[in-house]
Amino acid sequence: MNNRLSFIRTALFALLAFSAMSAFSAGRSIVDAAGRAVQVPVQPQRVLALSEIDLDSLLALKIKPVGATNGRGQGGMPHYLGNAVSGLASVGNFGSPVLDLVISAQPDLILVGSLPDPELLAQLGKIAPTVVSYKQGEDWQLALRRIADVVGRPAQADALLTAYRQRADALRGKLGAQANTTVSVVRWNPQGPSYMLKDAFASLVLADLKLRRPAAQMQAGVAHSPPLSLEALSRIDADWLFVGTLNTSQANDALSAARQSPAFRQLGAVQKGHMVAVDGSLWTSPGGPLAALAILQDVEKAMLGFKQE
DSSP states (O other), rough: OHHHHHHHHHHHHHHHHHHHHHHHHHHEEEEESSSEEEEEOOOOOOOEEEEEHHHHHHHTTTTSSEEOOOOOSSSSOOOOGGGGOOOOOBEEEETEEEEEHHHHOOOOEEEEETOHHHHHHHHTTTOOEEEEOOOOOOOOOHHHHHHHTTTTOHHHHHHHHHHHHHHHHHHHHHHGGGOOBBEEEEETTTTTEEEHHHHHHHHHHHHHOOOOOOGGGGGGGGSSSSOOOOOGGGGOOSSEEEEEEEEEEHHHHHHHHHTSSSSTTTSHHHTTTTEEEEEEESSSSOOHHHHHHHHHHHHHHTTTTTTOO
C-alpha cells in the first residue's frame, strides 16, 4: 500500500512539474526576494499563500488564494482576518506545509514568504512556480510591493499604501496630546509576557503614527523579547499597554492569573485604565496592509475614548 501511495505521489509531482513547465513558457520572469529568477504566470489564477504577509497582502489586493498555512502558533488562519478567510483551505502550519495538501490545492503560483529551507523550496518548485516573497525582517510595505508585482497588481499596491499613509496621518492629527504618549506592545505567553522589539510589525505601524515605545523596548529585532518574570513587569509599562495572546488556553490562563497579581495592578497603564486587550495574532505576528489598518483602528478606539477593556 505504501509503495502504491509513493508511486501516486511521484506521478503527481511529475504531472505537476510538466504543467508548471508548460506555464513557464507562457509566463514572465521575475527576481524574488532571495535573488532567484522565477518564471511566473502573467495572470495567476490559483495562488497559494504560505505566510501571514502573503495571505494578508493577497486579500488586500482582492485575490483570494486557493489555500494558506495557519497563522504561526495558531490552529487556523489569523484571527483578525475574520470572514475574509471563510472557507479557505489550510495546507498545514506556518513553515511546514503538508505537500499532499499543497498538491491538492492545484496552485499555479506559490508564495512562500521568507522560507529559508532550500529542500522544501525545491519540493514546492516541482509543484508550481514558487516565489520567496520577502526577506526575513523586511518591512511589510516592501513585501506588499513585491507580492503585487508578482501577481500583476502594482497599481493596487500603490493605492493601498497611499490609503494607509493617509489613514495614519489623519489618526496622528486626531490624537492631539495623546500623540506624545508611550505605547507598550506585549504578547502574553504561558511562560510570561514578552514585549515586541523595535522592528516588529506592530512596532513599525506605531512608528508610522510617530508614537513612542518605552526605552526598554527599543532593541533592534523583528520578534519579541524572552518571557519576563512578574518581578520584571516594570519593563512592559508605558502610558498605554496593548496586550494580546495567541488565544491558547494556557496563555489566556497565564494572563488571567497575572492580572490578579499586585505587580500587574501596580503598572501605571493598568492604574490609568490604559491596558487594552488586543488580538495577539494581529499585534504580535507579522502582517500586511489589512493588519496595519486594523492596528490603526485599535489605537483609535483605545486612545480616542471608545470603551475598551
